[in-house]
Amino acid sequence: MTESPVPHEPPIYRRIADTLRNRILSGELRDGDRLPGENALMAEYGVARATARQALAVLINEGLAVPRRGSGVYVRLFRPIRRHGSRRLSRQQWSQGRAIWDADTRGRPYTVDEIHVERVPASEAVARLLDTDDVWIRRRRYSIDKRPVQLATSHFPADLVEGTAITAIDTGPGGVYARLGELGYSPVHFTEEVRARMPTPQEANLLKLPAGTPVIVICRTAYTTGGMPVELNEMILDSASYVLQYDFDA
Amino acid sequence: MTESPVPHEPPIYRRIADTLRNRILSGELRDGDRLPGENALMAEYGVARATARQALAVLINEGLAVPRRGSGVYVRLFRPIRRHGSRRLSRQQWSQGRAIWDADTRGRPYTVDEIHVERVPASEAVARLLDTDDVWIRRRRYSIDKRPVQLATSHFPADLVEGTAITAIDTGPGGVYARLGELGYSPVHFTEEVRARMPTPQEANLLKLPAGTPVIVICRTAYTTGGMPVELNEMILDSASYVLQYDFDA
DNA sequence: AAGTGGTCTAGACCACCAC
């Protein structure tokens, strides 16, 4: 009880984390560089193992570093894909047999897997939005350079698409929007709701997300000229892989 | 001591976190409810303190729970504000109150503080975008119901706005866009780039963000009819407080 | 084989909060 050193001194692990963060943000430590490991921090700062771990956990949870088992902790890299909100859905895109996804990748090869198509009862929110009890849903996962970057789940009113290629694994040239057009329900207007949050463990697993990586959730509704909603597409994006771009006039 | 480990079995703290998460997602534990504390988990599962803490840390870093010192760990709430990006002429036709994520904050007043206005050298990226060496920047913080929800930093080409009210704390009626209009540089077109990431400690502090809360970063560029960029506005949004909405046509 | 991160135990003292 001789003195109270400084009223609000940050704890040790915070100060260790702060100095490491500064070394990253200043550029001294670059993408992919190895950070001092637990043992190095224990020696350098004279702290216990758990304290060194706690300091590294701060950076990992901030998304600045990624741990590699048996190897070390490394500075994380950020190489985003630019996703255009408005341009990508221009009518000529899908009316000419091109998939929407092509607009994003600029020639980089992408793959689709984990495809599931099924008819299910609509959730309360989806039922309200699409004004239907049952929906056909199409789930899939997109990867670029073998890295998963996006999960998507499209919902269609069941009565509308029953018996069409939209309920098949392969939807044919132009994809589901071309099929909707053939039914007389071409989407002409879109609303996108965008959120960000931490992923569920399932999402983190499917997207192979390291700790400290949020996901961007885009919920897009497609409308016909009559204002009828015909598709609800929920997309889960790895936030470290994406930049969204929207253009509009005053 | 412990049972011989079974291959692929998740660690104890994960299983504890999983059961707690299920109780939250199933609705058994609701917004604001108190979770079992460290002592309760130690007793219930027969684990050490650090293990119980680790389980709670998982939920906290997922943004599902918030710790309150001396009180307990509580289920977190999500009450978003709806932020409309593009407000098109057809908006009335399309947006008929149907939205996946409800936003009940319409009309609530916001306050502005932490205002800083200064002339500084432009960073490399800003200099390239605004084609200028110096910029006037306007920083401020927005709060709703006394809760900080957004930080914003506007950048203007210094030569363009030097000597105008844009360089003053109070920009006058209509704000900076009205002033730009008087200069003959009315913004008519906007581009928004949207990202998500974990906040820096400074951002977390200014926005009073609990752990596990990402921020949404919006970088908006305003262009004149001539295509000249006249403002660059970087906004940092509390992701737990916002839903972005964009409307556009095919 | 040596080093690394991953998990876990069993203690300790502290600041803060509610009763």
Add this chain to the structure above:
DNA sequence: TGGTGGTCTAGACCACTTC
């Protein structure tokens, strides 16, 4: 005053990566 979360120590065993 007792319970809560916040920080920290000093060990331990494990799985994995690298050499």
